[in-house]
Amino acid sequence: MRGKVVIAGIGQTAQGKHPDRSPTSLNVEACCKALQDANVDKDAVDALFVKYPTSGHLPMYGQTMAEAMGLQPRIGGVWDQGGAASASMIGFAASAIEQGQCEVALVTIADNPRTGTRQAYERGWGDDAVFGWFGTPASYAMIARRHMEEFGTKQEHLGAVAQACRRHGANNPGAQLRKPLSAQDYAASRQVVDPLRRDDCCLISDGGAAVVLMSAVRARAVGVPAPVPILGYGQGQTSWEVAQRPRLTDTAAAVSAATAFAMAGVGPKDIQVAQLYDCFTITVLMTLEDYGFCKKGEGGPFVEDGRIEIGGALPVNTSGGLLSESGMPGMQLVTEGVRQIRGTSSNQVVGATTSLVSNQGGIMHTHSTLILGSS
Amino acid sequence: MSEVPLPTVTPLTEPYWAGLTEGELRHQVCGACSNVWLPAREECPRCLSEDVAWQASSGRGRLISWVVYHQASHPAFADRVPYNVAVVELDEGARLITNVLGPLEELAIERPVVLQIEQEAGFSVPRFRLL
Ligand SMILES: [Zn+2]
Numbered sequence: 001m002r003g004k005v006v007i008a009g010i011g012q013t014a015q016g017k018h019p020d021r022s023p024t025s026l027n028v029e030a031c032c033k034a035l036q037d038a039n040v041d042k043d044a045v046d047a048l049f050v051k052y053p054t055s056g057h058l059p060m061y062g063q064t065m066a067e068a069m070g071l072q073p074r075i076g077g078v079w080d081q082g083g084a085a086s087a088s089m090i091g092f093a094a095s096a097i098e099q100g101q102c103e104v105a106l107v108t109i110a111d112n113p114r115t116g117t118r119q120a121y122e123r124g125w126g127d128d129a130v131f132g133w134f135g136t137p138a139s140y141a142m143i144a145r146r147h148m149e150e151f152g153t154k155q156e157h158l159g160a161v162a163q164a165c166r167r168h169g170a171n172n173p174g175a176q177l178r179k180p181l182s183a184q185d186y187a188a189s190r191q192v193v194d195p196l197r198r199d200d201c202c203l204i205s206d207g208g209a210a211v212v213l214m215s216a217v218r219a220r221a222v223g224v225p226a227p228v229p230i231l232g233y234g235q236g237q238t239s240w241e242v243a244q245r246p247r248l249t250d251t252a253a254a255v256s257a258a259t260a261f262a263m264a265g266v267g268p269k270d271i272q273v274a275q276l277y278d279c280f281t282i283t284v285l286m287t288l289e290d291y292g293f294c295k296k297g298e299g300g301p302f303v304e305d306g307r308i309e310i311g312g313a314l315p316v317n318t319s320g321g322l323l324s325e326s327g328m329p330g331m332q333l334v335t336e337g338v339r340q341i342r343g344t345s346s347n348q349v350v351g352a353t354t355s356l357v358s359n360q361g362g363i364m365h366t367h368s369t370l371i372l373g374s375s
Numbered sequence: 376m377s378e379v380p381l382p383t384v385t386p387l388t389e390p391y392w393a394g395l396t397e398g399e400l401r402h403q404v405c406g407a408c409s410n411v412w413l414p415a416r417e418e419c420p421r422c423l424s425e426d427v428a429w430q431a432s433s434g435r436g437r438l439i440s441w442v443v444y445h446q447a448s449h450p451a452f453a454d455r456v457p458y459n460v461a462v463v464e465l466d467e468g469a470r471l472i473t474n475v476l477g478p479l480e481e482l483a484i485e486r487p488v489v490l491q492i493e494q495e496a497g498f499s500v501p502r503f504r505l506l
Binding site: 124125126127128129130131132133134135138141142143145146149150190191192193194195196242243244248 | 381383458484500
């Protein structure tokens, strides 16, 4: 299975504000760009995997998208896993190609929470709203506090994640937020829900991104210009709500990574560059731990001294991540993971041959991992 | 000023809210495997038994984690910031979202807390104070 399916093409819209554009229109643009990049005609596409748009409830959205693309897919549909959906759908599409269920798959996400509605991220949590329990950031803050109290993780460690992403985003012409962040800026940034500050929270962005998948054999046969092999993938889920989770500092990222590493036949030491889902800074620290880049509880010290910045031992989120490039939930991390293997990133890690991508959704409920390689 | 969003009482959750009105915090317990939990469910999430009963908690527990809102996501809480929201685990094992009464600087994980039922727009809600 390892390397038998490739990402043949990547595409993404501009990130930021798209007033008067629907998620469907953004998806179509991303798909067109990915097909162009792969040098594949849309008539070759026989599978269409679409992320459920979080900001608006659009039932049977997979069919809406297929109609908009003028496609009659053999398989496909909508995957509702929040921010883990992109990498998960790529895994499913790769499996489907391998099993002969389809030959050329488009995997796409788009949403417009910035100029549309962001209500989904700010609502109260059912009956617990009576306690003032509202919004997605607070749930991540609840986990962050426990991590800080249990392991001695410092506010500066969260800040180091934000600084790395903002440094990389500043050098990415396509990033929505290109202003670097100093340690002083971070410390002065507004408290949103303590221990999270404004600069710990991802951007809110309109945009879309898509990839085209096919077998490595087919990619060679049709002359795809820059195919990137998928070496491994995996998923994991922690289904408890935050309050019910037996340990707030454990996530299913560990299960997801173990599956992906085993499939790829590599380990954390073989990874030269990682795109780690950074909806909030704490997520990056915990993903580094659960993936085995460091021990549990040592994510904070790991990110000190620029270790996750370009030039460091493990550059992370080299296009800026959700904190700087775009708050779009995850596919832009995949496209950047692909660019690192192609050697075309605006923050290229020299000689990167194995590139890792993490996606996660909900309040660390769902997790998905992709490992991409150059051979 | 906007009203605090109140819980929606359903047949499933009625015994919980009735307990608070009567001065006790109840959790569910499984007749088949003795698992204990909140919030209300129809089946035990461990053994899937439907033999589920309500039991009064001691009201004693410990602080698992907490956050402090510096900006309100709902206008009803605008004049309460900064306010905390916490996760408390009861001695019996059930966990819930709540508020901890007491100075923010004294909050710490694993600190013992005890139930203090308070009124919120005529609704009895479970809060906790530091022990
Ligand atoms: Zn049971």
